[in-house]
Amino acid sequence: MAASPSPTPTPANVLEVRDIHTDIGQFHILDGVSVDVPEGSITVLLGRNGAGKTTTLKSIIGLTPPRSGAVALRGREIQGEPAYRIAARGIGYVPEHRAIFRALSVEENLRIAERKPGDLSRRGDFIFGIFPDLKRLIKLPGGNLSGGQQQMLAVARALVPENGLLLIDEPSEGLAPVIIEQMMEAIRQLSAHTTVLLVEQNFIMASQLADRYTIIETGRSVKSGRMADLVKDEETITRYLGAA
C-alpha cells in the first residue's frame, strides 16, 4: 500500500487488524481481513450474514485466534495471546445474542466484569447514567430480563472496567424499534469515552452511528472508508450489502 500524503494527520489507530486468516476446526473462515479502528471513532463492520464479522471480533479478542496475520492494540501485537489476557489489556466484548449470564443477578453480571475490586462502584454512575433501567433491575436474575434489557446489560458489563476499546456484535438484533433507538443513543453516549468497533446489520443504525466502515465479504475485507462516503455510494451498497 502506497502511503498517500494527507493534509491532516490521521488520528492514531487504537486497533489495527492486518490480513488475518482464521480457521475454525478445519474450515477456513477468515481469508484476509484488515480493519483500522481510529482512536475515538465508531467503526462498523458490514457484510451479509455469514460473511465473517463475528469471527473477526472473536479473532481480535482471542476466542478464535488467527492462524496468520496480526492484531495490534495501540501498536502492540496481541494475536496468539490467550483471550483473558487480551481482554485484560482493555478490550470489552459484547457478543451477539446477548450472552449475559442468566443464572447471575444483574449486579453479579456487572460485578464479574470487575478487573480491580471497586470497578463497579467507581463506574456505576457512568453506567447507570447510560442505562438507568438497569439500576431498578439490579437484584433480578439476568435470565428474567427482557431481550432489550439483556442487551443493555451486555453492553453495560463491558463498561465496568475502563476499556479503551469495545467490540459490540449486532446490538440491535431482534429488538423492537423503540429499544433500538435507546440502544443507539446509549452507544452514542459511551462512544464519547471509548473507541468502538461495531458489527451492525441494520444499515440505517450503522450509518447514523459510525464514522468509518469496513465491508467483509466471504471472509475477506473488501472495502473500507468513511461512512459519509458510503451512504452516497449506492453501487457499493447494493453490491455488498444487498438492497438496503
Next chain:
Amino acid sequence: MTALWKNNRGLLIITAIVVVLMAGLLQSLEPKVWMSIMLSGATLAALYFLVASGLSLIFGLMDVLNFAHGVLFVLGAYVGLSTFMNPRLLFNTLPFFFVLVAAITVAQHFGRIFWRRIGTERGRRVATAALLLLAAAVLFLALRGFPIRALNAFNITAVGGAVTTAEAQEPMATMLRRVTMVLLAGLPIGLLLAPKQTKDELPLRPVWQTLLIAGVAVVIGYALLLVRDPGETFMLAMSTDVRFVLAIILGTVAGALAGVGIETALIRPFYGNPVTQLVLTLGLSIAGIDLIEAIWGEEGNPPMSPPSLFAANCRSDSLLGWFSEHCQSIDVLGRAFPTYRLFIIVVGILVFIAVGVLLRRTRIGMIIRAGVQDSEMVQALGINVRRVFTFVFALGSALAAMGGVIAAPYLGVFPAMGGIFQLQAFIAVVIGGMGSYVGAAVGTIILGLARAFGDHFVAAGINVPFLDTVIKGSPAIARASTVLIMAIVLLVKPAGIFGKKE
C-alpha cells in the same frame, strides 16, 4: 396452569415423590421404622452427594465427564484408613510423592529451556521417547522390591501390629536411596510435562515460587522418612478422634492433589477434544484402581472402628446425652440408630452449605456459576478460566475423597466401592440435572431414600392394600429401582429435575 407446571416442574416432581413416601408411611410402616429408613437413606444420600456434587460441577463447568471420580473416592478411603490404622505405611510412602512433586515442579519450570534447545519436531519426538524410557527405568529401579505388602499388614492399633514395624520397614539407608532415586525420576517426568512449543505462552510462575514449592516438598519428604519411627508412635498414641480428623484432612488433601494431577496431565491438554478426555479418564478409572490394589491389596478391609466419639457401647436418649456419653447409637422414636451415621449426614449437610456459600457468595463461585453457562464469555471478560477449571477439579476431587474417608467406618474400604459410588453419583446427577448443584443434592436424596426404602421392602415385603398378601422382592429390584427412577424422571424432564435444556 401450564406456566406453573413449566416453571416449577422440578419442585412438583420432588413434592410428588415426597407424597408417595408419606403414603408409604401411612400405609404400612410404623413411624419409628419409617424414621430409621429415612435416616439410612439420608446417610447414603450424604455419601452419594460428596461424589455427585463434584461430578456435577466438573461436568457443568468443563463439559468433562470424569470417570475417574470413583477412584478418588477409593483413594480418599484408603489414605484415611492408613492414616487412622497404619501410619507406618504413610511414613514410608508419602516421601516418594513429595520428592516426586518437587522434582516435577522444578523440571517443568525450566523444561522450556530444554525444549527450546531442541529445534526440530523430530528431535522433540526422540527426546520425548528417551525421557519416557528414562523415567520408567529409574522409577523401576527405585521401587523394585519395595515391601509394600509387609508395610500394609493392617489392623495395627499399637506399634508393631500384625507385622512388627521393624520387620515391615526397610532400613533407613535403603529407603533414602529409593527416595532419592524417585526424586531423580521426577526430573524427566517434569521435562515431559513442560511446554514444548516456544509459542505456548503459559503464564510462568516466578522462579522463587517454583523453588519455594520444590524446596518445601523436598524437606517434608525427607523429614517424614527420617521421623518415621517416632512419628508412628506419636500418631498411634493420639486419641482416635484426633487421628480421625487427621485422616479426613489427609484423605481430602490427597484427593485434591490427585485432582490437580489428573486435570493437568489428562484433561487440560485436551479441551475441545471431549472424546479423548473421556477415554483418558475411563482408562484412569481402571489403571487407578489397579494402582490402589497394588498398594493396598485387593481384599478390602472391614469397616474400621469409628473414632471414640461414636464408639462407647451404649445408647443415648438424645443428642444432649450423646454429647457427654459418646454412645455408638442414639434413640430415635424408640429405635437405635448409629451415631456415626448421623455424623455422616451432618458432614453431608455442612458440605452442601459450605459449597453453596462458596458458589453464592464468593467471586470464584460467581465465576463458576457464570462459566457453567458460558466459559468463553468469562474468558472474554479477562478472567483466566482455566485456573478456575483446575480449582473446581481439585475441589470436586477433594469432596469425593472426603466421602471415601467418612464412608470407611460405615461401609469398610474395598477397591470396588469407587465404581459403585460413581455409578450412583452419575445417576443422581442425571436425575438432578447435569451441572446443577442443587440438582445434585436433590438427586442424591432421591437415590438415597429410594435405596433405603427399596432395601427395607425387599427384606420386609410389601403389604398390598385390600389383598391379604405380602409381596417380597429380590435385592436386584432394590438396586434396579434407582435406574427406574432415573428413567421416569428423564421421560418427564429430559434434562433432569433442575437441568436447563441446551
